[in-house]
Amino acid sequence: MFPEFVDTRPLRRAVDDALNWVVANWGGAFEAAARPLLGLLNAIQFALLATPWWVIIALVTLAAWLATRQWKLPAIVFAALIFLGVMDLWEDAMITTALMIAATLTAIVVSIPVGVWMSRSLRVRQVITPILDLMQTLPSFVYLIPTVMIFGPGKIPALLATIVYAAPPLVRLTDLGLRSVDPAVIEASRAFGANPGQRLLGVQIPLALPTILAGINQTTMMALAMVVIASMIGAGGLGYQVLQGIGRLEVSRGLFAGLGIVVLAIIFDRVTQSFGKQLQARIGLQEVRI
Amino acid sequence: MNAIRYDSSDVAIRMRNVTKIFGKNSLAAQALLDAGRSKTDVQAETGCVIGLNDVSIDVAPSQIFVVMGLSGSGKSTLIRHVNRLIEPTSGEILVDGADVRQMANDELRHFRRHKVAMVFQKFGLLPHRSVLDNVAYGLEVRGVGRHARLEKAAKWIETVGLAGYEKSRPRELSGGQQQRVGLARALALDTDILLMDEAFSALDPLIRSGMQDQLISLQRSLNKTILFITHDFDEALKIGDRVAVLRDGVVQQQGRPEEIVLRPANDHIEQFVRDVNKARAIHVSSIMEQGKFSVCDAAVPPTARCDDVLPLFAANQWVGVIDEFGHQIGRVTSQQVIAALARHTPPARQLLQASPGEQHE
Ligand SMILES: Nc1ncnc2c1ncn2[C@@H]1O[C@H](COP(=O)(O)OP(=O)(O)OP(=O)(O)O)[C@@H](O)[C@H]1O
Ligand SMILES: [Mg+2]
Numbered sequence: 001m002f003p004e005f006v007d008t009r010p011l012r013r014a015v016d017d018a019l020n021w022v023v024a025n026w027g028g029a030f031e032a033a034a035r036p037l038l039g040l041l042n043a044i045q046f047a048l049l050a051t052p053w054w055v056i057i058a059l060v061t062l063a064a065w066l067a068t069r070q071w072k073l074p075a076i077v078f079a080a081l082i083f084l085g086v087m088d089l090w091e092d093a094m095i096t097t098a099l100m101i102a103a104t105l106t107a108i109v110v111s112i113p114v115g116v117w118m119s120r121s122l123r124v125r126q127v128i129t130p131i132l133d134l135m136q137t138l139p140s141f142v143y144l145i146p147t148v149m150i151f152g153p154g155k156i157p158a159l160l161a162t163i164v165y166a167a168p169p170l171v172r173l174t175d176l177g178l179r180s181v182d183p184a185v186i187e188a189s190r191a192f193g194a195n196p197g198q199r200l201l202g203v204q205i206p207l208a209l210p211t212i213l214a215g216i217n218q219t220t221m222m223a224l225a226m227v228v229i230a231s232m233i234g235a236g237g238l239g240y241q242v243l244q245g246i247g248r249l250e251v252s253r254g255l256f257a258g259l260g261i262v263v264l265a266i267i268f269d270r271v272t273q274s275f276g277k278q279l280q281a282r283i284g285l286q287e288v289r290i
Numbered sequence: 291m292n293a294i295r296y297d298s299s300d301v302a303i304r305m306r307n308v309t310k311i312f313g314k315n316s317l318a319a320q321a322l323l324d325a326g327r328s329k330t331d332v333q334a335e336t337g338c339v340i341g342l343n344d345v346s347i348d349v350a351p352s353q354i355f356v357v358m359g360l361s362g363s364g365k366s367t368l369i370r371h372v373n374r375l376i377e378p379t380s381g382e383i384l385v386d387g388a389d390v391r392q393m394a395n396d397e398l399r400h401f402r403r404h405k406v407a408m409v410f411q412k413f414g415l416l417p418h419r420s421v422l423d424n425v426a427y428g429l430e431v432r433g434v435g436r437h438a439r440l441e442k443a444a445k446w447i448e449t450v451g452l453a454g455y456e457k458s459r460p461r462e463l464s465g466g467q468q469q470r471v472g473l474a475r476a477l478a479l480d481t482d483i484l485l486m487d488e489a490f491s492a493l494d495p496l497i498r499s500g501m502q503d504q505l506i507s508l509q510r511s512l513n514k515t516i517l518f519i520t521h522d523f524d525e526a527l528k529i530g531d532r533v534a535v536l537r538d539g540v541v542q543q544q545g546r547p548e549e550i551v552l553r554p555a556n557d558h559i560e561q562f563v564r565d566v567n568k569a570r571a572i573h574v575s576s577i578m579e580q581g582k583f584s585v586c587d588a589a590v591p592p593t594a595r596c597d598d599v600l601p602l603f604a605a606n607q608w609v610g611v612i613d614e615f616g617h618q619i620g621r622v623t624s625q626q627v628i629a630a631l632a633r634h635t636p637p638a639r640q641l642l643q644a645s646p647g648e649q650h651e
Contacts, residue, residue, distance in 0.1 A: 188414030191373055192428040192479075193402030202430075206418045283418040 023149050034156045037106060041159055045098035053090055057081045060267065067274035077271070080263040089238065089260040096237035097264060099155075099230060100223040103162040107219050111167045112212065115174025116200065125175065132168040140165055140229055148233055158235035162226045169218035177211025178204050206283065213276040220268045224261060238264075294397050296386035296405075302483060302515040303349040303372055308381030310367055310539070313338030316379050329538040341367035343539040345381070349532075351482075352513040354506070356530035358520055358562075364539040365519045366411055369485050372517060373406045374398060385483065403432045407476035409489040411519075413468045415460040421447060421471050422456040428479045439478075446474040449504075451497070465492040473501070477508075484516045490525065502529050523562045527551065527571040535559050547571045552630075568631050569596040577630045578611050578620035586610030586621065596627050603627070 048056070057078065064077040084093045118125045140161050147157040181204050189203045205212070231239030238260045245254025311319045319338035322331065329340045342364050349355040359365050370376040371383055374390050383390040385405065393401060407428060415424050422443050423430075429439035447456055450470040452463075460468050469492040476484060490498045506529055509516055520526050526533045527547040534544035535558075543555035551571040554560040575592035588602040589610035602609045603624040611620040 182417075184410065184412040184414040185416060187375060188408075188410055188416075189427075189431070191375055191402060191408045191410075191414075192431045193399040193404075194431045195399060198431055203416060207416075 019146055019149065027150055030150050031156070034151065034160070037102070037159055038156055040105065041098060041102040041155055044101050045095060048094040048098050049091065053085055056094075057085075060271070064267075064271050064274070067271050067278060073270055073274060077267050080267055083263060084260055087256050087260065089241070089257060092236070092238045092241055092257065093260055093264060095235070096224070096227050096239065096261070099159060099162060099227065099235055099237060100220060100264075100268070103159055103166055103223045103226075104216065104220050106159075106163050107167040107170055107223075108216060110163075111170035111215070111219075112174050115171045115212075115215075116178060118171065118175040119178035119204075128171070132171055135164050136168050140226070144229070144233060153234040155235055157233050158230035161233070162223050162230055165226045166219045166222035169222060170212070170215035173211050173215030173218065174208070177208030177215075180211070181207045209283065210276055210280045213272065213279065217269060217272045217276065220272065221265060224265045224268070227261060294388045294393065294401055296388050300350065301348045301384070302351040302353070302386055303347070303355075303517060304382075304384040305345055305347050305368075305371065306382040306384075308342055308345045308368075308371060308378045308383060310341035310364075310371070310376060311338050311379045312341050320379070340364075340539045341376075342371070342378070345536075345539070345541050347534055347541065347544065349515060349517055351515050352509070353531045354509055354516045354518055354529050356518045356520060356526040356533045357536055358523060358526040358533055359536035360521060363536045365521070365536055366487050367539070368536065369408075369487050369517060369519050372483075372485055373402055373408060403428075403479075405481055406483045406485055407479040407481040408485040409469075409472050409476045409487060411487040411491065413460070413472045415468055415471055415475075417460055419459075420456065421452065421458050421460065421463070424460060424471055425474045425478055428475055432479070442478050443474070446478045447471075449477070450474045450501075466494060466497065469493060470497075470501075480512075482515060484514055486516060487519045488521065489518070491520070491522075498525075505529060523566045524570065527566065535562070548573060548576055552576075567597070569600060569627075572596045572630055574599055574609075574611055574622050575620075577626050578622045579626070580620045582618050583608075583610065583621045586618070589618070592619065596631065599627065 060081060061074045061078045064074040065071075067073065084090055114128065118128050143164060144157060144161050147160050151157045151160075185203060185207065186199065189199050194202065227235070227237060227239040228242050229239070231237055231243055238257045241257030242254050242261075245251065245257060309320070309323070311323075313319065313336065315336045315338055319332050319336045319340070322335060323340065323343060327335075329343070333339055345364075345368060347355070347357075357365050357368055367376060371378055372385065372390070374383075374393070378391070385401070388401070390398075390401070416427060419427070422440060425443035425447055426434075426439040429442060434442075444456065447453060450473055452467060452470055452474070455463065455467065460471060463471065469489065473486075473489055476486070490501055493501060502525065505516070505518075508514060518526075518529060530547050532544060533547050533550055535542045535550065535555075537558055543550055543559055548571050550559065551563050551566060551568050554563045572595060573592065574590060574594050574596065577596075578592075586606070586609065588606050589612045590599055590602070592611050592613065594611075599609045599622060608621045608623040610618050611622065613619050
């Protein structure tokens with residue numbers, strides 16, 4: 001046994017007390033701050049559920065066709081969506097999709113500026129990289145518990161947990177994409193007197209866009225991977241079905257809901273990837289591999 | 291914002307004792323340099339690379355100044371100092387009297403937008419934009435409206451011979467075509483000063499020669515000041531009003547092209563000169579006999595080069611040299627030309643040293 005040098009109990013107690021204090025005094029403020037997020041999530045969910053199923057199938061299939069201009073991907077997407085409907089998973093799939101979209105949108109709004117900031121300063125990168133590592137490796141329950149304590153079980157902690165888990169790859173890939181823009185091009189824009197804004201929007205972001213898109217793709221995938229855990233704290237959706245299947249030892253329920261998640265992942269992955277490839281071809285850059 | 295004060299001095303670009311040391315340990319490197327150690331020694335001992343070592347050049351307005359040197363001699367480093375893409379370790383850089391090192395950020399941007407345009411050795415084109423938008427880029431940064439800048443860009447695309455490629459992406463063009471896009475992008479800005487880093491290196495001989503002629507006539511008609519980098523001595527001789535030879539970051543010799551050809555300062559330059567077409571470098575005025583002679587059938591201006599008079603000797607014993615008013619000021623014979631072109635012939639050197647070649651600079 002490792003000898004006990006110091007008594008860590010006061011430290012633990014201090015952490016717990018601090019959290020309780022925050023919950024007691026700041027809970028309302030936090031909840032108010034998170035309300036826009038909740039509004040976003042609810043709006044997306046409402047829109048998805050209010051739209052007739054056949055409209056959604058038609059739109060997503062059309063998007064798949066626009067992304068590839070071939071019949072193969074639209075056919076797969078169409079079959080996958082029909083599967084969700086037939087297996088009585090449609091509503092849960094829409095709830096899960098809404099969570100994923102809300103988390104991805106928030107992640108985009110937060111991550112891209114952070115990635116831009118990181119790409120500009122070595123010091124910032126040195127500080128943020130370990131934080132990103134922490135966000136990706138810390139078991140999600142560790143931060144779920146305090147968020148549930150602050151917000152109570154429900155959609156907000158689920159959304160926050162999903163964002164925390166899904167945002168890091170986008171930050172990293174934004175940073176990488178911006179830093180790997182050909183220095184000769186950057187130099188030319190400097191030589192013509194471009195200011196930092198002109199350089200960022202006119203040169204760096206467009207050239208880093210394929211990498212940033214790869215990051216968005218990663219973020220959607222990570223968000224979907226989070227849905228089972230998110231459903232444990234009240235997000236509902238496909239993850240909730242999986243959870244119930246496990247709880248009731250109803251293998252079929254868990255299996256089909258699980259397959260539903262896979263199906264969603266395939267749809268979003270393939271469609272966003274195809275759009276990314278199309279964009280690369282248009283910009284005329286090499287394919288980005290990560 | 292336009293706080294930069296330019297004065298119309300007799301020097302457009304002045305670099306004084308500019309030293310650039312790449313690397314962290316620049317103080318130690320400087321000390322070694324001061325002690326007279328070579329670039330390789332300094333690099334071995336401190337890990338610092340010497341980019342430029344005590345470079346001083348003066349580029350007169352409306353002049354084509356050529357910096358010439360082998361690969362790695364510091365040419366690109368030198369030209370990047372003029373618009374401060376690189377900060378010097380020490381030294382002074384003045385452009386039309388304005389101290390480039392003292393400029394604040396917005397002054398520097400204004401200076402880069404309106405005063406100097408640059409053509410890059412590695413092109414530096416924007417891969418996500420069409421040729422037309424690439425050429426218009428400098429104007430866009432300057433804030434010129436869309437219609438005006440595209441019109442100007444289209445004109446310059448035509449001038450560099452790329453009409454029909456406006457909609458193409460840079461990657462769809464050959465290296466030489468891309469280089470011409472870079473050229474058009476700089477020319478479209480219509481700045482007083484052009485910085486051209488091996489701007490013709492990727493062109494085939496025919497287009498290259500055409501571009502050189504175009505550059506010379508452009509410079510004559512618009513009075514541009516051009517700092518031109520090349521590793522090709524023939525090119526330097528053809529277009530340069532003045533040439534500086536750079537080696538290991540040190541300017542080894544500078545002067546008019548013919549001075550360098552006729553009196554190379556050291557063996558290194560001598561080696562360049564050996565393979566060069568000297569007929570193209572030497573002006574007839576520097577080898578002619580002065581005075582009036584009987585009326586001649588063929589005559590050339592004093593700025594003509596030996597190259598230009600050679601064909602005339604097929605039909606004439608000698609060729610007259612006339613000034614801009616048509617008065618004869620001297621003559622050259624085929625013997626004089628041959629003597630000047632032959633290397634290491636003492637009589638030729640004596641003749642040259644006695645000649646009043648410096649009269650028109
Ligand atoms: N950013 C840099 N960091 C370190 N060393 C550099 C840097 N840029 C240039 N150098 C060094 O400075 C020296 C001169 O380089 P420079 O690019 O000016 O050569 P050049 O004369 O333009 O050659 P070329 O004809 O091949 O273009 C080289 O030894 C090079 O290694
Ligand atoms: Mg170079």
